[in-house]
Every structure is written in structure tokens, then in C-alpha cells.
Amino acid sequence: MKHKFLNRYFLIFLSVVFFSSCSCNPENIAKFAMKGMESMMGEGFMPSEEIRALGDFRGMSVALNSSTVDDHTESTIFLKLENGDPVKLGNQPEILARNCAEIYLRDFENSENYRQITVQFIQTDPNNPENVAMQEYTFDTRDF
Structure with missing residues (x-):
């Protein structure tokens, strides 16, 4: 024992x-x-610190989506940018979204495999995490 x-x-x-x-x-x-x-x-999959600095984003993530419907393939990159500085988001967030998309597509080596990029700005109320606002901007990757 x-x-x-x-x-x-x-x-x-x-x-x-x-x-x-x-x-x-x-x-x-x-x-x-x-x-x-x-x-x-692929190299550059994770968003760079350059993107973070553009809007002072607290969180960043990426999701890749491909689907085929009637022999037509849709492929989209979702760039999710969270809790940025409201002043940096400014009055023209679509310009910031385009700049973020351009930098991401430049850095991500497999970006040519995707037809669209959707940039999502998500703001969460620090006092009430269930209160969320989202702005979404979609661009064709061939425009960059």
C-alpha cells in the first residue's frame, strides 16, 4: 500500500x-x-502586417471558397478584418477595402486561382459582443 x-x-x-x-x-x-x-x-496566405496597419485591425483571417454549379466554378477569397480604427475606416471604406484587396492579392502566390475577393470589415461593440456591424466589398481579382 x-x-x-x-x-x-x-x-x-x-x-x-x-x-x-x-x-x-x-x-x-x-x-x-x-x-x-x-x-x-501558398506563400502569403496569411494577411500581412501591412494590411493590419492600414486600418489598425485587431483581428485578421482568410477563408477560401470554391464551388461548382452547372460546370461553372466560382472561387472567392474572403478577407475578414476585425475591429479596425473607425477614423482610418473613414468616410470611404470602399477605398480602404480595395487597397487591402490589392495588397493581399499581391502577396498571396495562389491568388490567380480565385475569381473574386471579398473584404469584410467587422466591428464588435466592446460592451456587447453580440452587437456586430459588417461592411462587405467584393472585387474581381482580374481588376488588380
Whole structure:
């Protein structure tokens, strides 16, 4: 009985030592995950810091969509930009959306495989996360 008790504490002790000595850096893990995603999807898949700076966006993500209907393929890039600076979004957000689309298409090596890019500006009320506003702008990729 005493032997099992000591073994259990010894295993717990080893586990604590092992996990406490592990210097897990979340930033490095995130960079590693993004590099893996870009190697699968193509260089420039993740939006650049240049796009983030244009609107001081707090969050950025990308989704790729392809569908075939009646032998006609539609393919769209969805660039989702969240909680940007309202002053930088300004009175003409469509110009900012076009600039973001242009930079993204320039950087993403597989952009020629898509017919459209949709830029979504999403603003969330910090006091009520269920209160969300979205503006959406769609462009043909061949226009860039």
C-alpha cells in the first residue's frame, strides 16, 4: 500500500518537473502554425502586417471558397478584418477595402486561382459582443 502511494507521488513529481521545465512560448507556437498553414495554402496566405496597419485591425483571417454549379466554378477569397480604427475606416471604406484587396492579392502566390475577393470589415461593440456591424466589398481579382 505504502509502495503504491510513493509511486503515485513520484509520478506526479516527475510530471510537474517535466511540464514546468517546458518553456512553451505561445508566440513561437503561433508562428509555427502559420508557417505550416502557408506551406499548405501558398506563400502569403496569411494577411500581412501591412494590411493590419492600414486600418489598425485587431483581428485578421482568410477563408477560401470554391464551388461548382452547372460546370461553372466560382472561387472567392474572403478577407475578414476585425475591429479596425473607425477614423482610418473613414468616410470611404470602399477605398480602404480595395487597397487591402490589392495588397493581399499581391502577396498571396495562389491568388490567380480565385475569381473574386471579398473584404469584410467587422466591428464588435466592446460592451456587447453580440452587437456586430459588417461592411462587405467584393472585387474581381482580374481588376488588380
